[in-house]
Amino acid sequence: MGEALPSLIALAARVLGWRPQEFWAATPAELAAALGPMSPPTADPGIDRQTLAQLMEREHER
Incomplete structure (x- = not known):
């Protein structure tokens, strides 16, 4: 964990509402x-590389 530890503690506190003892009692898993x-797993993945390339080419032609 090392350098990431303070960020993980802050994230657990803000997002999960964990207090220090809950953080330290939890395993990494x-x-x-x-x-x-x-x-969310149903989030729109956005556009694929091919679509992006087509859009860029279209804009470049203007």
Whole structure:
């Protein structure tokens, strides 16, 4: 954990509402599971590389 530790503690406090004793009692796996994905699994993935390239080419031609 090292340098990331203060950030992880702050994240657990803000996002999960964990107090220090809850943070220190949790395993790394429990912390990862509690945080889960930071965006919903149904979130729009955005555009793919090919679509981006086409848009860039179209804009370049203007």
